Amino acid sequence: MFEHIMVAFDNSNQAQKALDKAFQIAEFHHSFVELISVVLIPDYAATIDEVEEMIGDGKRFYQAIHERYAAEAKARDIKFASKVLQGHIGESIVNYANDNALDLIVMGSYGRSAISRLLMGSVSNYVVRHARCPVMVVKE
Amino acid sequence: MNIWLDAAFWIGLALTASILSVWSGISVAMIEIIIGVIAGNYLGLITTQWVDFLAGFGSIFLTFLAGAEVDPAVLRSKFKESVSMGVVSFLIPFLVCFAYAYYKAGWTLEASEIAGIALSTTSVAIVYSVMVETGLNTTELGKIILAACFITDLGTVLALGVIFAQYNVWLYVFIAVMVLALFLVNKIAGPFTSALGGRVSQVEVKLIYFFLFLLGGLALKANSEAVLPAYLLGLALAKLLAREKEMLARMRTTAFATLTPFFFLKAGLLLSVKALWAGLAVILILLGVKMMAKFIGVMPLSLLFKFGKNNSIYTTLLMSTGLTFGSISAMFGLTHNIINQQQYSVLVTAVVLSGIVPTLIAQTYFRPDRSKKVKPVALPERSN
Numbered sequence: 001m002f003e004h005i006m007v008a009f010d011n012s013n014q015a016q017k018a019l020d021k022a023f024q025i026a027e028f029h030h031s032f033v034e035l036i037s038v039v040l041i042p043d044y045a046a047t048i049d050e051v052e053e054m055i056g057d058g059k060r061f062y063q064a065i066h067e068r069y070a071a072e073a074k075a076r077d078i079k080f081a082s083k084v085l086q087g088h089i090g091e092s093i094v095n096y097a098n099d100n101a102l103d104l105i106v107m108g109s110y111g112r113s114a115i116s117r118l119l120m121g122s123v124s125n126y127v128v129r130h131a132r133c134p135v136m137v138v139k140e
Numbered sequence: 141m142n143i144w145l146d147a148a149f150w151i152g153l154a155l156t157a158s159i160l161s162v163w164s165g166i167s168v169a170m171i172e173i174i175i176g177v178i179a180g181n182y183l184g185l186i187t188t189q190w191v192d193f194l195a196g197f198g199s200i201f202l203t204f205l206a207g208a209e210v211d212p213a214v215l216r217s218k219f220k221e222s223v224s225m226g227v228v229s230f231l232i233p234f235l236v237c238f239a240y241a242y243y244k245a246g247w248t249l250e251a252s253e254i255a256g257i258a259l260s261t262t263s264v265a266i267v268y269s270v271m272v273e274t275g276l277n278t279t280e281l282g283k284i285i286l287a288a289c290f291i292t293d294l295g296t297v298l299a300l301g302v303i304f305a306q307y308n309v310w311l312y313v314f315i316a317v318m319v320l321a322l323f324l325v326n327k328i329a330g331p332f333t334s335a336l337g338g339r340v341s342q343v344e345v346k347l348i349y350f351f352l353f354l355l356g357g358l359a360l361k362a363n364s365e366a367v368l369p370a371y372l373l374g375l376a377l378a379k380l381l382a383r384e385k386e387m388l389a390r391m392r393t394t395a396f397a398t399l400t401p402f403f404f405l406k407a408g409l410l411l412s413v414k415a416l417w418a419g420l421a422v423i424l425i426l427l428g429v430k431m432m433a434k435f436i437g438v439m440p441l442s443l444l445f446k447f448g449k450n451n452s453i454y455t456t457l458l459m460s461t462g463l464t465f466g467s468i469s470a471m472f473g474l475t476h477n478i479i480n481q482q483q484y485s486v487l488v489t490a491v492v493l494s495g496i497v498p499t500l501i502a503q504t505y506f507r508p509d510r511s512k513k514v515k516p517v518a519l520p521e522r523s524n
Binding site: 040041042043044045046047048049050051053055086087088 | 161167202205206263264265266268269272274388392396400463464495496499
């Protein structure tokens with residue numbers, strides 16, 4: 001039923017709970033879990049360095065965490081892959097999910113920066129509204 | 141006057157801008173300008189000599205970094221397309237915005253030239269961040285756009301350096317020393333860094349600072365602008381700095397922590413909100429004129445190079461963006477009494493808006509990556 005599950009992950013408590021839930025589903029359905037984190041690229045940057053620094057820092061930050069969860073997935077015999085994307089968070093998650101014909105997106109209910117929430121609503125709202133597949137929002 | 145409390149206040153503003161930047165995902169430069177506007181107009185913040193120095197050094201250093209970001213391989217690979225697009229992307233907006241300011245807005249000749257320069261710019265950084273987001277930076281189209289932006293930047297710094305220079309003996313001294321220094325730096329910086337670099341005393345960084353100040357000082361003597369040698373010095377060292385990532389990172393840390401905040405805060409501080417409201421119509425017209433001029437220049441060439449209609453509009457909109465060089469040009473005009481505070485406020489606001497409006501339109505309606513199909517990832521074999 002859920003062959004390919006994506007977990008949108010920002011390392012918040014909610015995201016960790018979402019990943020745990022995704023692992024439970026994957027164990028039950030023998031699904032492939034893909035852990036996706038998005039590095040936010042600054043809007044209207046002043047130098048290329050500023051952009052590259054944010055991407056570099058973000059990738060380093062998430063890669064270490066992804067490796068930890070890859071080990072956990074292996075121990076639980078779950079097919080697992082991870083990727084760090086770059087861009088606007090909600091949009092990147094939705095685009096990746098739509099492009100890769102995912103069966104389910106699992107994510108936490110919080111995560112977006114305060115001003116983005118104010119202007120555009122939460123990431124989870126955005127994903128629920130724009131994704132073509134079912135979305136599971138894990139509450140605290 | 142208590143210099144340390146003053147410094148604490150300025151750094152406090154820079155710190156606030158950085159926190160807001162992390163919180164909002166908006167570039168720290170943009171937020172520093174906005175905080176500068178608030179501090180200058182409502183908190184009574186004024187510049188001092190040491191702030192002017194740090195801000196000036198910040199603008200020179202930003203320009204140096206912009207020059208160092210140029211990838212000569214990218215420039216060479218699509219030379220015809222990138223150079224022609226870069227030249228028209230600078231020249232047409234420069235002429236059109238100059239003409240509007242001079243003939244319609246009634247600005248003086250020199251003030252109109254500043255308007256032309258400030259609004260002819262393209263923000264390489266904004267273009268780059270948008271392209272990284274869309275994945276375009278690795279495509280042929282992306283590389284051409286980026287290389288064209290470097291050429292536009294070069295046009296801006298050349299115009300700033302040449303148009304207002306005094307044609308006296310200092311100009312010849314400046315040119316001679318600059319040519320010699322660029323040649324020398326190109327030859328010695330590599331071996332110098334290998335022999336003496338990587339030490340606590342940061343010898344190689346001091347070498348770069350020395351040349352930046354020397355050439356900046358001579359440019360000033362010739363009534364030219366220090367950003368011209370800074371950009372060319374960056375260009376001359378681009379290959380070395382691409383190799384010496386650690387050195388670049390150290391220099392960047394210094395710049396972003398202690399120099400560039402002063403430049404962007406000052407850029408905002410000098411902007412008068414009263415003048416901004418009074419000149420709102422001119423701001424919008426200048427923004428429109430800039431975008432229209434970019435369309436006149438860049439769009440036909442993009443079509444000629446068979447980018448396709450959607451990609452051509454996207455390219456043109458990206459090349460209509462501006463921020464750093466536009467602010468530097470306007471600041472140059474104000475500090476050299478070429479433009480007044482009203483004109484400065486109008487120009488900087490138009491420049492900041494040109495960083496936002498074309499990007500939003502391009503990203504909302506013309507993203508090339510949203511029109512193509514992406515191959516789905518292959519699922520792994522099931523374990524049971």
